[in-house]
Every structure is written in structure tokens, then in C-alpha cells.
Amino acid sequence: MKIALAQQNYHIGNFEHNTRRIIEGIEAAKARGAxxxxxxxxxxxxxxxxDFLEFEDxxxxxxxxxxxxxxxxGTIGVLVGCPVRNPAREGKDLFNAAWLLYEGEVKAIRHKTLLPTYDIFDENRYFEPSFEWNIVPFKGHRLAVTVCEDIWNLGDNPLYRQCPMDRLITQSPDCMINLSxxxxxxxxxxxxxAIVRANVDKYGLPMFYCNAVGSQTEIVFDGGSMIMDASGRIVRALPFFEEGMIVAELDAQGRVASHEEAVSAGTAHTTRTTAAPAAAGATAAAPGGPVQEAAPRAPRPAAAVHTAPRAVTAASGEFSRTDIEVLQPELNIDRIYEALVLGIRDYFQKMGFTKAIIASSGGIDSALTLALACxxxxxxxxxAVLMPSPYSSEHSVADAxxxxxxxxxxxDIVPIREVYEAFxxxxxxxxxxxxxxxxEENIQSRSRGNIVMSIANKFGYIMLNTSNKSELATGYGTLYGDMAGGLGVLGDLYKLQVYALSRFINRDREVIPRNILDKAPSAELRPGQKDSDSLPEYAVLDPLLxxxxxxxxxxxxLARQGFDAALVARVLKMVNTNEYKRNQFCPIIRVSPKAFGIGRRVPIVAKYLG
Amino acid sequence: MKIALAQQNYHIGNFEHNTRRIIEGIEAAKARGAxxxxxxxxxxxxxxxxDFLEFEDxxxxxxxxxxxxxxxxGTIGVLVGCPVRNPAREGKDLFNAAWLLYEGEVKAIRHKTLLPTYDIFDENRYFEPSFEWNIVPFKGHRLAVTVCEDIWNLGDNPLYRQCPMDRLITQSPDCMINLSxxxxxxxxxxxxxAIVRANVDKYGLPMFYCNAVGSQTEIVFDGGSMIMDASGRIVRALPFFEEGMIVAELDAQGRVASHEEAVSAGTAHTTRTTAAPAAAGATAAAPGGPVQEAAPRAPRPAAAVHTAPRAVTAASGEFSRTDIEVLQPELNIDRIYEALVLGIRDYFQKMGFTKAIIASSGGIDSALTLALACxxxxxxxxxAVLMPSPYSSEHSVADAxxxxxxxxxxxDIVPIREVYEAFxxxxxxxxxxxxxxxxEENIQSRSRGNIVMSIANKFGYIMLNTSNKSELATGYGTLYGDMAGGLGVLGDLYKLQVYALSRFINRDREVIPRNILDKAPSAELRPGQKDSDSLPEYAVLDPLLxxxxxxxxxxxxLARQGFDAALVARVLKMVNTNEYKRNQFCPIIRVSPKAFGIGRRVPIVAKYLG
Incomplete structure (x- = not known):
């Protein structure tokens, strides 16, 4: 039996688009003989x-x-993910389910057991967990079908009491299929x-792992779907951050074969550094066209710093996700680049926008945002809108x-002096x-926010925000001023990561002028101002944050880690007392295991470490 | 045995304050012989x-x-609510627990079973549910101690599979105590x-029901703690929206007696319409003073319209909460008043602010906000800051x-013409x-936002926002302009409720000028503009929303309810496509069962009914 994995980019609530893409995927898989x-x-x-799930409609x-x-x-089986009503009187109204469609009928429905409810996930809010487990018989095979988190407890994830594959394995499946x-x-x-491999190792079965791709406001799905045989060899893998389809044969003995040479996950990964607008369309929708087989890729450039391989212990539990002990600004910076580019592109495409506008100050944050947006x-x-104030330095405008x-x-260069003086x-x-x-500092910042928003309103631009995570953490920004915008591009990058990503942008040629990378960060809202007047040096601040x-x-x-106690008290107080500002901030493209916004939910009116 | 209920106002994460208040409550209860x-x-x-719960600290x-x-x-038993670590390897790290402290020791800990995870609640994110149920023996009595939601399933709440009191009743308790x-x-x-009475009826036991009071950013806890005997009679009750303590005797046969005459919940309710700043202090903290017995209160004025009593079916599940079939703008408008006043007062007190600033336009929203803030x-x-533009009508400034x-x-009157023209x-x-x-409309609105924020920054005010729920729903507002502010006072009131509450404010004397109530709503951002140019009439719009x-x-x-299909499509599209604006809005004091903000979580990048 040939099994195809379709890695696609969906649009929440856009049933017309999603249905069309899925049908295109079905046709492409048929054409491949799946x-x-x-x-x-x-x-x-x-x-x-x-909460759309709460609408009967x-x-x-x-x-x-x-x-x-x-x-x-028709003659191809289709496994899709879709909510299904809970027929029982008790429990939440829905299950998060995998549906097997075949011969024009719904042949089987399997419910997700492990419902992530932490960080960005809220599945217990909507879904009832599965309380029964059965394999799916199909064309003489016995499929162990699970949904995402279901494979993230191998019996040792402290978040969960169930291990769905432990249940399913008792029914002698011959392969595992996971919809993620x-x-x-x-x-x-x-x-x-590592978790796919750990499942393969534990159960001795091949795994067909299908992930989504594409960005949904803050959350970027990166794809990387794969087919791993029972020996742990990756038979086929799809690239990150792109749509695609792979096919492999599952034989009667449950062995997996591919017509092509087996590939490693590493070489299947791709980096696309120059994305033309046309490529944007291909990633998100490719209307009408069949899903394409992923072409052979160039090897992914090695990131400057990698963590040592970590044991997957608690799997997807966020308590295990954040076990990188210290901030490593260069870590997977190439993938962060791809995630941010896809995050911007999908935000615009799915919102129906085409044009971005950015306040370009001559500083590194707006420079990097501009490069990513381009x-x-x-x-x-x-x-770009350059808005010098009476306190801007000469080089700021020149660098921008x-x-x-x-x-x-x-x-455009739009000086703010007249507006500022009118205020x-x-x-x-x-x-x-x-x-x-x-x-008076804030008046300048808000005058700029107002000017950019005015141009955006007049000509149909969406304003991209340039605030970084260090600023958002400490409240070093002006509400409705430099904190304005529709999407936060750098809001999940500490300042040291902003520098690392800027260097990545410049790896082949000087896109961001050297002077912008070299000069001391400044808001330029009063004469001679430097960030370091108000904040600790980023080399100290960022690791602490x-x-x-x-x-x-x-x-x-933190004191045991060697941070100065007074500095710790000062910084933690800044973080906690500025929650009210972050609460009004736009969505942030998430690239870290703990992003501000939907992944980090703390009270505003509170007095804790503040 | 004498049991006291202490209804107090806590401050999240402020352990010093909360501990002091609890100790004061203990001393007051001792003084009452409890x-x-x-x-x-x-x-x-x-x-x-x-998410503070995720910090080990x-x-x-x-x-x-x-x-x-x-x-x-010492000789008094103390039941307090506090998280406790889950010692098991599996499951979430914490339980939401009731602790019995006595003779200087922790005598018992009971875990919450039913963890609300809907609307504003996220308890499955943090807590493991209880899997065992035991009464608490204390001074010869057998106490069935539960936490909040635990009493909201009488076996017929579809949200839950457990009914904790059904477990506890098998151990023959002689009273129920609920910490809410x-x-x-x-x-x-x-x-x-109704749910307290339903528990009393089902189990034939008296109920000591202790609720919190006070506002936590968006969420207002309204108190109303009560002691109900086994016959369903309210023996003692505390007022809404105020701190207080009540005491009643539980005899050896599990009967409840009070030294005072039994009171009905209705007469225990109070309305405080003229709150001086000194009273503000009393509500939130009353530092140093013992908890006061609630004094006899004047009857609560009848609201203009009441719903018929509704059966409590699914109890706290929000699907049952929203079963008021049509919008009733006058419903419990007096209590909405109290909730908003407490919401403003506690926000300022707990954030450490004292002074509010409001853009006063001469319209009804800002007039009502100003009256509530005063x-x-x-x-x-x-x-108040009055900021006429070239398009403001004469009467606007005069009315304000x-x-x-x-x-x-x-x-102050601060015309925006010069700033507007500079832009x-x-x-x-x-x-x-x-x-x-x-x-150009938005420039005016944002110029005002900037002026108010400038004065706020210069003199230490907090800006109160005046947007109502109808505007927020339809996106009829300017980001960083009239949508600016630290706290949304009217953000959970439809325009028809804004009128109803304004009439309530004016019930004894004309606080809000008649002219403001009578004139057609207008943003006054272009000549002759009316809300009805852009929006359906509120009498149609609000019931639809x-x-x-x-x-x-x-x-x-909605079509079946008789709403015009084209209007429905237009309005629903407005609601859904403006989620990006609401996402950047400040916290809203919640008075309805479904408030924008933390209670309603929908995607921004989505295409559903939009």
C-alpha cells in the first residue's frame, strides 16, 4: 500500500480554501498512485x-x-483532521479527530487523547479526550492513527496519564500514522x-508523520513531515516552511520502501533566502496547481551554535521545551529567519493585504524588520518612512x-518637528x-506612530512593528508610538538575537549598513540618549530576561546563577509592571518556546516581583 | 461549632497584603467566638x-x-485557598486546594475536582483534578469541603464526568463548605x-458558601457569601461588592442557627451610589482594621426589568449562562453600576494609581465613563479633557x-486644530x-489620544477608555485614538446598555445632561457625521450583536430569528474582521457572560463569516 503525506498551508475558517487544497492533494496523491x-x-x-469551535455554525x-x-x-483513502461532535451527554461538545474517508464514505473516526493545554495550546477548553482506542483497518493493513500530541507521551511525559500508542499496540498495528x-x-x-524516532524505537513500527505548514497570526507551523521506517531510517522527508508531498510503500509485512533514495531530515531541510512575491503565493495557496513533490534541496547551512542533542524526556510538555540552559543568540538563526519571513508573508496573504509600511529610524530593529519584510x-x-525629530542624529537618516x-x-522622509511643536x-x-x-519623549514617538498610521490608512498599508523582546520585556517603548503596528516581527527576539539575525542577513553582502550594526542603540528622543541610560547592557539584560x-x-x-540581586529585582520589576503595555501590543510571530502574547498569560493587576 | 465566613478582597501575587488580611480575618473570627x-x-x-503558577518561586x-x-x-480552624504541589509524577504540577490549618499545623488539604476551562477560566492549564474525595473531620463535625466549581455539577452538568459531593455524601458529612x-x-x-440551594436540596445539608470580593483587572468578584440551612433558608448573607464577615452556629445534629434574625439574600444586598475615595480604601484593603460585620442594609432598588427565574441546569457551564434569550438593556443595571465602580476603584488601588483622565467629547459614552469614574x-x-476639532458641534463642548x-x-479645553493642521x-x-x-478622521482621533496620553504622562494620570461593546464589536473606533486607554470601562456594555446605565445614573437628579442622552450619537470627525451613517441603528444592531x-x-x-440576511452578513463580517483591533484593546471590566478580551478568544488571521 502506498501512503502519501500532504504538507499544506491552511487558512483558519476558510473552508473553501482548505477544502480546495485538500481535494487538490487527493488528486495529486492519486496521480502518484497512492x-x-x-x-x-x-x-x-x-x-x-x-473559540470558533463554540459556534454550531x-x-x-x-x-x-x-x-x-x-x-x-473513490479508490483512495483520505485521512483528514476535523472536529467531530461528542455524542455523549457528558464532557466537552467536541473531539479533535482524524477522519478516514474512502469510497465516498466516512469509514472511521479516531479521537485525540492527549490535549495540550499549556503555553499557546488550549485544547481542554474545547475538546473531550478520547477514552477508547482502536486501530483503523484499511486495505489489509492495521493503522495506528493518532493526532499530534498523542505521540508525545511514551509513558514518561509527566503531563499525561494516558499513552495512546500503548493502547493501540495491543491490537497489533503494522504502522503508525500521526496527523500533527x-x-x-x-x-x-x-x-x-527525536519523538518520532522514540516512538519508532519503542513500538518497532514505521511512522508516517504529517505536519502542517504555514503561519496563523502568531504561530508558525514549519512542516518537516517525514516517513520513518521501523529501523529508524528516514525514508522520505518534506522540507521545512514549504508545502509538498511525499509517498512511500508500506508492504504486507509492515515494511516501508521508497522509490527514491532514503534522505536524512538534515538534507531535506531547505533555506530560501531570496523570496520573490511569486514564491509567496506558491507557499500559501498555489491555487489550482497540484501539490508538488519536494525537489532535492541544498544542504541547510549550519547554524553558528547548536545545542548538544537533548534527550526528549517530557516530550511536548513545555517544562521540557525550555531546557536550553542559557540564551544562545545564534541558535538556529537561519530557521528563525525562515519562520519570520513566512510569518510576515502568510499574515499579509491571509488577511488580504499586500503592502507593508515601517517606521525606519536608522536603528537596527527597524533595519532588520525592513529587510525581512522585503x-x-x-x-x-x-x-519605509523616515521621521527625524529635533533629537535625531545626522547619521540616522543617512543610514536609513x-x-x-x-x-x-x-x-519617504517626513520630519516630525512641526507636529511635535504643535503638540x-x-x-x-x-x-x-x-x-x-x-x-515629551512619548509625544515624539506617538507623532511618528500617527504619521505612519495616517499613511497606512490613506494608501492601504499595514504597519509592521519593530519592537524587540528585550524592549517589550522591560517596557522600553511607547504605547501607541513605537509600539503601534499590526504585526510584531521581532517581538520574540531578544536584542542579541536581533544582532545575530542581522548578521545572518548580511552573511553574503552588506544589506544592513555596517554603521547600523556598530552604533550604540538609542531611541533618540532626547539629546545624546542611549538605551543603556535606562537599561542594563543587553549582554547582561538578555541572558537574565x-x-x-x-x-x-x-x-x-537567578542569584545562584550569579546575577546581581539588585539587578535581578530591578529587571523582574520592569517585566512584571509592564504587563499592561504588552497587553495592548499586536500579535508577535513566535519563534521561541515562550513568546509574549498568547503563550504567556500573566495578570495585569498584580503585585508579584513588582 | 461556630463557623465564620470572611469575604475579602485580595491582590494577586501580593502575599504580604493577602496574608495580613487573612490574619486580620482570623483575629476577627476569634473575637466573634468562631x-x-x-x-x-x-x-x-x-x-x-x-501563569504565575508556573513559577516555582x-x-x-x-x-x-x-x-x-x-x-x-491556635484554637480556631482556618480554611484557606492555596495551590499545593502534586506529589505524583503524572499530571499537572499543582492542585487548586482548600487547606485546613489548626493548632499551628496543616491538618488537611482537599483538592478541587471540577476545573473550569471555558470563557475566562483556564484551570486545566495549571491544575490536576482531584481523584479522591474525603470529608474533613473537625471538632466532632464532618465537613464536606469543596472548591468553587465543585458544587456546580449536581450530576447533570454536561461539562463534567465527576460529581464531588456525590462522593463526599457517602461519608456522611454534616455540612458543606465551599470556597469560591x-x-x-x-x-x-x-x-x-440557585446552585447553592440545589445542593442543599439534593444533599439535605447546610451550606457555608464563601466567595471572594474585589476586581482583578477584568474580572469582578462580587461576594454575596451566604450560609444556608438544610431547609434552604438563608441564615446569614453578606452583601455584594463589599468585604464582610458572617458567623453561624452548626449544632451537633448539623443544624444551623444564627444569633441574629435570618435574612434573605435580597435584603442583604446593598447599593452604594456615592462612593467617596475614603470608601474606596475600605473596600479594597482596610489596612489594620478587623473585618467588619456587614451592617443592616437598605433594600436593593428593583431593576427596571428582571428575567424570569431560570432553572439552573448546566450550572456554571457557559453554555447555560447565556440563556437569556434576548438583550435586556436594563437587566440588573444597578449591579452593573456597582461592578463598574468597583472595577475602576480596584484597578487604580491595586495598580497604585489615584488619578484618572478621560477624553470628554460631549457624547454619552464619555459622559457615563466620567460619572462612573467620579x-x-x-x-x-x-x-476631563475636552478636545474640540474643526468638526465638533457647538453643543458638544457646552454639554461636556x-x-x-x-x-x-x-x-480642560484643549482644541486639536493646531495639531491636526500640523499633521x-x-x-x-x-x-x-x-x-x-x-x-483624516483617524488623525483627529489619534491627536486626541496623544494629547490625553501626554497629559497623563506629564502629571501621572491613567487614561480611562470610553469605547462601548457595540463599537468594539463593529470596529467603529480608531486604534491608538479613541481606543487608547488603560482600562475599558464600558467595553462590555452595548450602546443600549450605555443608555440604560446613564438613565440609572440620572435616576435621582440630572447628572448627565439631558441633551447628551437625547442627541444622535456621532463621532464628529467630519461635517454632520452620525454613527448611523456607518452602522445600523443601535436598536437593531445591539440585539443582533x-x-x-x-x-x-x-x-x-439569526435569519430564523427574523434578522435580515444581508444585515447579518454585514454585521458578522464587521465583528470578525475587526478582531485585530480588539486584540490591541485594553482590559475591559467584565459584566456580561461573554466579554471581549480574555473571555472570548478567536483567531485574528482567519476567514470565517468575514
Missing amino acids: DLVVFSELSVCGYPPR FIRRCDQAIDEIRKHT ASPFDYAHAEERG DALGAPHVR VTLSETLGNPY LHTLQPLFGDLPFSLA YQYIERRQGPAE | DLVVFSELSVCGYPPR FIRRCDQAIDEIRKHT ASPFDYAHAEERG DALGAPHVR VTLSETLGNPY LHTLQPLFGDLPFSLA YQYIERRQGPAE
Whole structure:
């Protein structure tokens, strides 16, 4: 029996698009002679649908999509992910399920058992866990079908009491098939490969692992679907961050063979550094076209620093995910690049936007954001606005001009002096002779925010935000000013990672001017201002923030790690008392195991370490 | 045995404050001769602590607080709510628990079984459910101790498979004690009373029900703790929205007696309509003073419209909570008033702020917000800023001036013309001769946002936002303009409820000028503009929004209800495509069963009904 894996990019709630893509995948798999084609978790409605699942209308549309898809099955079996109603009176209304469609009918439905409810995941909010486990018989084979998290407990994941494969193995399946929606973070792909292998090792069965690809607001799904034989050899693998299809033969003895040479996950990985707008379309939708076999790829460039291979102990539990002991700014920086480019591109494409606008200050954050946006959307679709204030240095405008001229994107210079002075004059009756303060700094920042938003409103741009994670953590930013924008591109990168990614951008040629990389960071909102006037040096701050945010270390642990106690108290207080600002921030493309936003949920009105 | 209930206002993560309040409660209960004093759910750390629960340091501080509190027990038993570690390897790291402290020791710990994970609740994210059930023996009595949601399944709540009291009743307890953190919404107090009575009826035992009071960012806990005897009579009850303590005797036969006359829940309710700043302090902290017995109260004024009593079927499951079939703008409007006043007051007090600033437009939303803020913080602490634009009508400024002179709060008039014209002049090279559009409207709105924030930054005010739920639903507002602010006061009130609450404010005298109530709503951002140019009339829009948001009805159901299909499509599209704006909105004080913000979580990048 030939089994195909279709790695596709879905659009949440866009049943028309998703159904079309799935049917195209079915046709492509038929053309490849497949007997069964596998799609990813909740492929029918997109993942995560969140509270749309509470709408009866939404579930009806899921049913209608299934009805449409099953008409296209015929002699090929189709495994798709779709919610299904819980017929029992007790428990949540839905299961997160894998549906086997065949011969125009629904042949089997299997429910997800392990429902991740941590970090960005909320599955217990919507779904009832499975309480029964049965293999799926199909064309003489016995398939152990599971959904995503189900394979992440091998009996030693402390988050869960069930181990679905332990149940299924008692029914003598001859292969494992997993439908996933497993998101990217800079550490997760290795963990994913390790967990697939650990399942193969434990159960002695081949694994057909199908992941989603594409970005859903904050969450980037990175693909990397694979077929591993029972010996642990990767028979076929799909690239990261792209759509594709792979096929392999499962023989009567449960052995897997491929017509092509076996590939390792490493060589299947690809890096696409120059993405034209046309490529953007191909990634997200490729309307009308069949799903393409992944072409042979160039080897992935080695990242500057790699963690030592880590044992997958608690698997997907986030407590195990954050066990990289110290911040490593270069870690998988090439993949972070790909995730951010895909995150920007999919945000625009799925929202129906084409053009981005960015406040370009001459600093490194806006320079990097601009470079990423140009790669994602094409330089002609990215407009830079340079807005010098009375406190801007000469080189700021010059550096920003050089950057845009190198990138080839349009830019305008719009000085804010007149607006700033109008605010000061208007407020003079109230402010009187009070000294220059944070208020005047914020007026400049908000004047810029207003100018960019005005141009965006007038001409149909979406403003990209350039704040980094270090700034967001410490509250070093102005609400409605430099914190404005529709999508936070760098909000999950500490400043040291911003530098690392900028160096990656510059690895072949000087895209970001050297001067921007070299100069001391400054908001330039008062004469001679430097970030270091208000914040510790990033070389100290970022590792401390990482320990507090990603690794959840408290003051006692941080002191034991050698951080100065007074600095710890000061920094943790900054983080906690600025939650109100982050609460109003735009969505952030997530690249770390603990991003601000939907993955980190702390109270605003609270007094803890603050 | 005398049992006391201490209804107190906690501060999340403020262990010093919470511990002091609990110890004060213990001393007050001792002074009243109590043998046992009960505090509310997670009283030690405040509810909801959210991801702070993932910090080992936070749990250590919980332990330290327990160590401090138990030293103050002596001859009185103390039931407090506090997380406890799960010693098992499997499952979430914590239980949500009730701790019995007595004679300086921890005598018993009981775990919560039913973990709400819907709407604003995320308990499965943090807690493992209880899998064993035992009564707590204490001073010859057998106490069935449960935590909040545990009493909300009487065997017929479809959300749950367990019924903790069914387990406990087999051990022959002689009373039920429940530690709750049960939030306010305009329908919930009745449901709460009904569920307590339903438990009493089913198990034939008296119930000591202790709820928290006070606001935690969005969530208002309204108190209303009560002691009900086995016949269903309310022996003692505490008021809503205030701290207090009640005591009753549980005799050897499990009967409850009170030294005072039994009171009905209705007469125990109070309405405080003129809250001086001093009263604010009393509600939230009353530092140093013992907990006061609730004084006899005036009867609560009848609300204009009440729902018929509803059967409590599925109890706390939100699917049952939203069964008020149509929007009733006057429903419990007096309690909504109290919730909003407490919500503002606690936000300021717990954040350490004292002064509010509000953009006062002469419209009804800002007028109502201003009136509520003056009641919450005292008029001298609330500053209004009137910011006429070239398109403001004459009466707008006059009405806003009249309002502030009636309320007695300070105000300034700061015209935006100069700032607006500076923006237009600055943008002229880009905008050229393009016609006036939404961009120019938004510039006005954001100029105002910037001016208010500048004054706030300069003088230490917190900006209160005045957007209502109808505007937020439809996206009828400007990001960083009228959508700016630290706390959304009216964000959970539809426009019709804004009118109802304004009439309530004016029930004794004309606080909000008649003209503001009578004139057609307008943003006044272009000549002659009316809300009805862009939106359906509120009398049509609000009931439709209610059906979609609170009752999750889809297009087919709405058509069956008689709404015009084209209007439905238009409105639902407005709601869904504006999620990106709401995502950047400030926290909203929650008064309905389905508030925007943490209670309603939908994807931004999605294409569903949009």
C-alpha cells in the first residue's frame, strides 16, 4: 500500500480554501498512485480555530466540508483532521479527530487523547479526550492513527496519564500514522524528530508523520513531515516552511520502501533566502496547481551554535521545551529567519493585504524588520518612512536611506518637528514651564506612530512593528508610538538575537549598513540618549530576561546563577509592571518556546516581583 | 461549632497584603467566638494567578504564606485557598486546594475536582483534578469541603464526568463548605444562589458558601457569601461588592442557627451610589482594621426589568449562562453600576494609581465613563479633557462643560486644530490633493489620544477608555485614538446598555445632561457625521450583536430569528474582521457572560463569516 503525506498551508475558517487544497492533494496523491493520503491535524478548518469551535455554525461548515471531500475519495483513502461532535451527554461538545474517508464514505473516526493545554495550546477548553482506542483497518493493513500530541507521551511525559500508542499496540498495528499541527520554535524541530524516532524505537513500527505548514497570526507551523521506517531510517522527508508531498510503500509485512533514495531530515531541510512575491503565493495557496513533490534541496547551512542533542524526556510538555540552559543568540538563526519571513508573508496573504509600511529610524530593529519584510513581500511592496525629530542624529537618516537604497524599497522622509511643536504649543497652557520629561519623549514617538498610521490608512498599508523582546520585556517603548503596528516581527527576539539575525542577513553582502550594526542603540528622543541610560547592557539584560521568561527562574535561582540581586529585582520589576503595555501590543510571530502574547498569560493587576 | 465566613478582597501575587488580611480575618473570627473561619478560593495568592503558577518561586511564596498564617490559628480552624504541589509524577504540577490549618499545623488539604476551562477560566492549564474525595473531620463535625466549581455539577452538568459531593455524601458529612472565587456577571448572582440551594436540596445539608470580593483587572468578584440551612433558608448573607464577615452556629445534629434574625439574600444586598475615595480604601484593603460585620442594609432598588427565574441546569457551564434569550438593556443595571465602580476603584488601588483622565467629547459614552469614574475615585481625582476639532458641534463642548460642572471634576479645553493642521501640512507632500477620507478622521482621533496620553504622562494620570461593546464589536473606533486607554470601562456594555446605565445614573437628579442622552450619537470627525451613517441603528444592531456574541448564533439561526440576511452578513463580517483591533484593546471590566478580551478568544488571521 502506498501512503502519501500532504504538507499544506491552511487558512483558519476558510473552508473553501482548505477544502480546495485538500481535494487538490487527493488528486495529486492519486496521480502518484497512492492508496492513502494523509493531511494534518484539523486540516479541514485550520489550526487553531480557538473559540470558533463554540459556534454550531462553524461545526456545521466542518461537516459540509467533510461531505464535499469524501465525494473525491473513490479508490483512495483520505485521512483528514476535523472536529467531530461528542455524542455523549457528558464532557466537552467536541473531539479533535482524524477522519478516514474512502469510497465516498466516512469509514472511521479516531479521537485525540492527549490535549495540550499549556503555553499557546488550549485544547481542554474545547475538546473531550478520547477514552477508547482502536486501530483503523484499511486495505489489509492495521493503522495506528493518532493526532499530534498523542505521540508525545511514551509513558514518561509527566503531563499525561494516558499513552495512546500503548493502547493501540495491543491490537497489533503494522504502522503508525500521526496527523500533527506542531508549531515552530527554534528548538522544536529537533525534539519532533527525536519523538518520532522514540516512538519508532519503542513500538518497532514505521511512522508516517504529517505536519502542517504555514503561519496563523502568531504561530508558525514549519512542516518537516517525514516517513520513518521501523529501523529508524528516514525514508522520505518534506522540507521545512514549504508545502509538498511525499509517498512511500508500506508492504504486507509492515515494511516501508521508497522509490527514491532514503534522505536524512538534515538534507531535506531547505533555506530560501531570496523570496520573490511569486514564491509567496506558491507557499500559501498555489491555487489550482497540484501539490508538488519536494525537489532535492541544498544542504541547510549550519547554524553558528547548536545545542548538544537533548534527550526528549517530557516530550511536548513545555517544562521540557525550555531546557536550553542559557540564551544562545545564534541558535538556529537561519530557521528563525525562515519562520519570520513566512510569518510576515502568510499574515499579509491571509488577511488580504499586500503592502507593508515601517517606521525606519536608522536603528537596527527597524533595519532588520525592513529587510525581512522585503524578503517576505518584495521590496516594492514595503514602504519605509523616515521621521527625524529635533533629537535625531545626522547619521540616522543617512543610514536609513542607505538601507532602503540597498534593499530597493520606496521610502519617504517626513520630519516630525512641526507636529511635535504643535503638540507642545497646544499643551503649553497645561505644561507651563515644567521640565522636559518622558511626556515629551512619548509625544515624539506617538507623532511618528500617527504619521505612519495616517499613511497606512490613506494608501492601504499595514504597519509592521519593530519592537524587540528585550524592549517589550522591560517596557522600553511607547504605547501607541513605537509600539503601534499590526504585526510584531521581532517581538520574540531578544536584542542579541536581533544582532545575530542581522548578521545572518548580511552573511553574503552588506544589506544592513555596517554603521547600523556598530552604533550604540538609542531611541533618540532626547539629546545624546542611549538605551543603556535606562537599561542594563543587553549582554547582561538578555541572558537574565531569558532565565526569567523562558526558564521561569525566580530571584533565588537567578542569584545562584550569579546575577546581581539588585539587578535581578530591578529587571523582574520592569517585566512584571509592564504587563499592561504588552497587553495592548499586536500579535508577535513566535519563534521561541515562550513568546509574549498568547503563550504567556500573566495578570495585569498584580503585585508579584513588582 | 461556630463557623465564620470572611469575604475579602485580595491582590494577586501580593502575599504580604493577602496574608495580613487573612490574619486580620482570623483575629476577627476569634473575637466573634468562631471555631472555624473560611476564606475564599486561592485566597492566599489571589485569583486568578494565571501563569504565575508556573513559577516555582511563586509556589514557594504560597508555602511561606501558609507557614505564616498557620502560626495564627491556635484554637480556631482556618480554611484557606492555596495551590499545593502534586506529589505524583503524572499530571499537572499543582492542585487548586482548600487547606485546613489548626493548632499551628496543616491538618488537611482537599483538592478541587471540577476545573473550569471555558470563557475566562483556564484551570486545566495549571491544575490536576482531584481523584479522591474525603470529608474533613473537625471538632466532632464532618465537613464536606469543596472548591468553587465543585458544587456546580449536581450530576447533570454536561461539562463534567465527576460529581464531588456525590462522593463526599457517602461519608456522611454534616455540612458543606465551599470556597469560591465566583465572578460577577449580570446574570450570575441568581444562578449562584440557585446552585447553592440545589445542593442543599439534593444533599439535605447546610451550606457555608464563601466567595471572594474585589476586581482583578477584568474580572469582578462580587461576594454575596451566604450560609444556608438544610431547609434552604438563608441564615446569614453578606452583601455584594463589599468585604464582610458572617458567623453561624452548626449544632451537633448539623443544624444551623444564627444569633441574629435570618435574612434573605435580597435584603442583604446593598447599593452604594456615592462612593467617596475614603470608601474606596475600605473596600479594597482596610489596612489594620478587623473585618467588619456587614451592617443592616437598605433594600436593593428593583431593576427596571428582571428575567424570569431560570432553572439552573448546566450550572456554571457557559453554555447555560447565556440563556437569556434576548438583550435586556436594563437587566440588573444597578449591579452593573456597582461592578463598574468597583472595577475602576480596584484597578487604580491595586495598580497604585489615584488619578484618572478621560477624553470628554460631549457624547454619552464619555459622559457615563466620567460619572462612573467620579463615583469610583472621587470627582477631584478625575480630570476631563475636552478636545474640540474643526468638526465638533457647538453643543458638544457646552454639554461636556455642564457635565463636569455638575460632577465637580476638573476639566480642560484643549482644541486639536493646531495639531491636526500640523499633521495635514506635514503629510501634504504625500497626500497631495487626495480627498478627505478615513485617514483624516483617524488623525483627529489619534491627536486626541496623544494629547490625553501626554497629559497623563506629564502629571501621572491613567487614561480611562470610553469605547462601548457595540463599537468594539463593529470596529467603529480608531486604534491608538479613541481606543487608547488603560482600562475599558464600558467595553462590555452595548450602546443600549450605555443608555440604560446613564438613565440609572440620572435616576435621582440630572447628572448627565439631558441633551447628551437625547442627541444622535456621532463621532464628529467630519461635517454632520452620525454613527448611523456607518452602522445600523443601535436598536437593531445591539440585539443582533448579542445573539452572535453572547449566544453564538450563526447566520442561519439569526435569519430564523427574523434578522435580515444581508444585515447579518454585514454585521458578522464587521465583528470578525475587526478582531485585530480588539486584540490591541485594553482590559475591559467584565459584566456580561461573554466579554471581549480574555473571555472570548478567536483567531485574528482567519476567514470565517468575514
